[in-house]
Amino acid sequence: MIDRRRLMLSAAALTASAAAEPALAMRSPRDEMLASVFEGSGAPALAGAVIGREGLVWTAATGVRAAGGEDAVTDQDLWHLGSNTKAMTAMLYGKLVEEGLARWGATLPALFPDLEIDAAWAETTIEDLMTHRAGLLDEAVLDLPTRSGGFSDPRPMEDQRTDLARRALSAAPTGEPGVFAYGNLNYILVGAAIERITRNPWEEAMRARLFNPLGISSGGFGPPTGDQPRGHMNMGGPVPVQPDQPGSDNPPFLGPAGTAHMTLADYGRFLVLFLTDGGGFVTPGTLTRLTTPPEGAEYALGWAVAANSPLTGGPMLAHEGSNTLWHVTTIVAPARGLAAVAASNDHGRGGPATQGLALRLIRPET
Structure with a gap:
């Protein structure tokens, strides 16, 4: 069940917007954005996070873990990152x-x-x-x-x-x-x-040499199990897929290309490296190599790259990930020291929603 599309954002594609929603008391502007995009998406759930150079700035989630259920998602839930694993x-x-x-x-x-x-x-x-x-x-x-x-x-x-x-x-x-x-x-x-x-x-190398040093305690591989969101297939409407069902993820051998899952807060620990010249985990030289495409290209090592994007006011890194049941959109603005992530447990409806939310969260006015 491999999604053959290019699961990343080009600079030209970063023009989406979302409709406004009546404000609710005590909600932050980012909470408003999340609620507004989710309301028009039809996805079971939508989550977002903003990361700065010091770490997590904001995160929230709305909706349910499985369509037709009442178990609400939380900002501590696990999300399947798909091809964002490549970076x-x-x-x-x-x-x-x-x-x-x-x-x-x-x-x-x-x-x-x-x-x-x-x-x-x-x-x-x-x-x-x-x-x-x-x-x-x-x-x-x-x-x-x-x-x-x-x-x-x-x-x-x-x-x-x-x-x-x-x-x-x-x-x-x-x-x-x-x-x-x-x-x-x-x-x-x-x-x-x-x-x-x-x-x-x-998988063991990732845990020992990346997850553990960065404090990513929730990191795992394949669909999240236990009391967690479920990915959804589209059968005239979102249908939850249990993690032990056939088709709940790509085959495990595909791991290095796209099977990691974790909380958005933990994913933010990884993204901080791209806001802090490697954060001491790798050298600035290594980070530059990872984020610099070949001459004339727009894809580096696990990232689509725009050298100067109006959206981010400078360089932009972006990528999307999906196993066709989940969807995550990530945008990084290194010069501004800011990254935005949006995740859904539904690819078909949640994919456009994550794009719209990430775009709104990364805009300079936010």
């Missing part, structure tokens, strides 16, 4: 470089020395994967049998991801190297490389 995977690789365990410019043959790799990949680098310019297309490997089989495959994640790398690299690129083509397979291979470097599953 975390890229950050993890950057941290490994700083630790001397990895290097920028590493080629695929160097990262996977035990695999038989087609000669056409000889000069392809880890950055080519993370900027979606390797010529690696999802269709070449992530067919329906592969995706379906990923839910029941008993092999360790490292073996599954290595097998996908083997299949992808044993033949010449099916896309055009050097040309942007967004896809999840790129980051699955980055995850497989991280697993070889750390000798741990990507």
Whole structure:
């Protein structure tokens, strides 16, 4: 169940607005924005957060955890980040470089020395994967049998991801190297490389080297379980999907490309790094590398980038994530020291709502 669309925002697309709603007593302007966008969305729930250089500035949530139910969402609930996970995977690789365990410019043959790799990949680098310019297309490997089989495959994640790398690299690129083509397979291979470097599953490496140092205590993978919001499919209306149901998420092997979940407050701990030149977690040089696209491109390592956006009054980082059941929109204005996040447990109705809310929250007047 892989969303094949480009789940990110371009500068030209950042023009949405939301209608006004009658004010309620004691609500902040941001609370008003959330209520206004939610009211017209039809989504089961909508949440938002604003993050500054010192951390969380504001967060709130409205609606219900599951359509047809009465269990209200809270600002402590978990939200599936989808492809916003990609920037975390890229950050993890950057941290490994700083630790001397990895290097920028590493080629695929160097990262996977035990695999038989087609000669056409000889000069392809880890950055080519993370900027979606390797010529690696999802269709070449992530067919329906592969995706379906990923839910029941008993092999360790490292073996599954290595097998996908083997299949992808044993033949010449099916896309055009050097040309942007967004896809999840790129980051699955980055995850497989991280697993070889750390000798741990990507999930464990993320917890140990990113989540724990940043204080992200709510971070996990796959759909949230327990008393948490449910993702929704569209069947004439939003229908909640339980986390143990088939189709509640993408197959687990897709993790490095998009299966992380956490509270918006914890996600903010990650976003602070992009407002503070790395926040001491990585160096400013590493952060610059992560957020600088190749010449003439608009996608860096896990972020769509606008060098000078009227919306943010300077550089802008943006991305969206969805497994077709959830939707999260993130916009970062580094020069203003501000980031905005909006999340919904419904992709179809909540997707446009998260875009509208994030746009309103990041505007200079807010």
